[in-house]
Amino acid sequence: MSSIPEVKIGLEIHVQLTSLKTKLFCPTPSNYRGEEPNTYVCPVCLGLPGTLPVVNKKAIEYAIALALALNCEINDKLVFVRKHYFYPDLPKNYQISQYDGPGFSSIARNGYVKIFVDGKSKIVRIRRINIEEDPGKIHYIGSIETSPYSLVDYNRSGIALLEIVTEPDIESPKEARAFLDKLIAILEYLGITDTSREGAFRVDANISVAGGSRVEIKNIGSIKEVEKALTYEIIRQKNIVGKGGEVKRETRHWDSSKGVTVPLRSKEFEEDYRYFPDPDLPPMIITKTFIESVAKSLPELPDSRIERFIKQYELDEYRATVLVLIKWLADFFEECAKLYNNYKKLADLLITDFLRWVKEFNLSPRELKVQSIHIVKLLQYLDKGVISIKMLKESLPRIVKEGIDIDKLVAEGYTKLDDEIVIEKIVREVMAENPKAVKDALENPKAVNYLVGMVMKKTRGRADPNKTVEIIKRLLDEIRKKS
Ligand SMILES: [Zn+2]
Known part of the structure; x- marks a missing residue:
């Protein structure tokens, strides 16, 4: 019998649909970032009495696109519910959301995502996708625990969110990372959100060890932080179990500056929210024709692109996956591959040294001056023995940063010394x-x-x-x- 405790992780991800022009239920523009507080508001998203929400159809279309990309079953009836709780960032005292329970349904259910970790493929099941509105934002002075007062900004109130919930199929922080990388790639290929924007991608993680109680870690802001928070929490729970104690069911907060999770509150239960259908938003029928039209408009998605890379460029699953999950890098690879046919060598250069320098210089894909021809020439010179591998590695930072031509470096005497x-x-x-x-x-x-x-x-x-x-x-x- 193995004595290693079993780790179960489920993720709940909130994604803002940043590509939408307006909020989920009102015509207020959604590009509120960097604006004065409480200026991107209207009576609807301020929750004033007598106002009525009107659904943003494009948001439904995006939700269906994601549901199809995550291999989900799509419900033919769209039902919005009120999720009741009192909080200053929620002026109506309820959030318009969806609920997967008797008499209700999420827009989509029962999907899956394929991930690739340590040379193996694995399926992570998707439990559901909900459409809901984002609450406003509370600003604390300093930290949440010591702030003398708080301020509320409703610019974010009513922004369209998709909530994606997985089954607890994830067994390590590394798998969590692979899942989130894949999800972000899918969102990017779909073009429905820019996850690099502040607060556009938030993760809650449920974690239990050895069949103990589930602990929820709320609002983790980046994939790297998710990995760190999970690693910390696994050790914390294993220590409690190891000493014969019992893990308490609770919600914890990830303090990234201290690198620890701290208790936030005892876990509330679903029944505390008093869900009921929103009478202002009667159920909508989602027709097969509508779903088919969304399906037809889908771009090539990561899974099919990985498969194509394996066939067309004879790459293994690992290389194909690393390339495809970074969309701009996969695009760049395909540009280079038109001019250079040692695809494996090209892929290796791009996913190792090339990518490392792009990150090192903190370059965004849009800022990159390096062109496909620069990389192709570099590899061709290496193949012909004009430059050595060491020189390739040495010249790469300048080529990546300045987009300089290797011919210029060679002319400067930068060739292999074989005299x-x-x-x-x-x-x-x-x-x-x-x-x-x-x-x-x-x-x-x-x-x-x-x-x-x-x-x-x-x-x-x-x-x-x-x-x-x-x-x-x-x-x-x-x-x-x-x-
Ligand atoms: Zn509004």
Whole structure:
């Protein structure tokens, strides 16, 4: 029997539909970010008495697009409910949402997402997708615990959200990350949201260890933080279980500055919300024709693109997945692949060093000056032996950052050094400067590597390594013959 406690993670993700021009139930523009507080409001999203909500049809279309992309069953009846709770950011004292229970239904259910972790594919089931409105935003002075007062801004109130809930199929922080990466990629391919915008993508995580109580961690802002919060929470719960204690069912808050989760409140139960159908929004019928028209307008999605990359470019699932999940990188790969057909080599360069430098320089895809031809030429020069792999790696940062042409670098003398007379001259210098290393090399063949390293250092990696070794061995033989 294994004594390792079983970890179960379920995620609840709130995604703002940032591509919508207006809020979910009123004509107020949705591009409120960076604006003065309480200026992007109207009587509807302020919850004033006597106002009536009108559904934004485009939001329904986006929800159906996501439901199809996540392989969900779509309900033919769209029912909105009131979820009651009192909070300053919710002026109506209820949130218009959806509820998956007797007499109600979410817009979509029973889907799945395929993820790829540690060389294996795995399915994470989607329990449901709900359409709902975002509440306003409360501003605290300093931290939530010590703020002397709080301010409320209703600009966000009524923004369209999709809530995506998974089954607890995720078994590690790494799998959670793979799932969220995939979900973000799907959202990006669909073009319904820009998840890089502040607050557009929020995650709640439910986690239990060894069949114990579920703990919910609320409102984690990024994938990296989700991974950290889950890692912390697994250790915390395992420690409690290990000492014979019991994990309390509660809601916790992830304090990213301290790297810990702290108790927020005891978990409220679904029945506390007193859901009932919103009388202002009678059920709407979603027709098959409408669903079919949305299905027809879907772009190529990550799963089919991964499959195509495997077939068309003969990549393995790992490389294809890494490329496709970063849409702009996959687009860039395809541009390069028109001009260069060692696809595996191209993919490797893009998903390792190239991507690393893009991140290092903090470049957004739109800012990239590097063109496909720059990368293709670099690989072609490497294939022809004009440059060494070390030089490729050295020149890459400039090419990525400045979009500089490798021809320019080659013209500046940035080529591989394979002129034997020149190499021999440098080898002789190195040997003269390192008499002890020469003595070692005469006795121990392995010590030759040190001299090779010194030559490489002197030539900034440009010396042809094979020729360098040959020349060193020849010169050492000459010394042996003389003595
Ligand atoms: Zn409004």
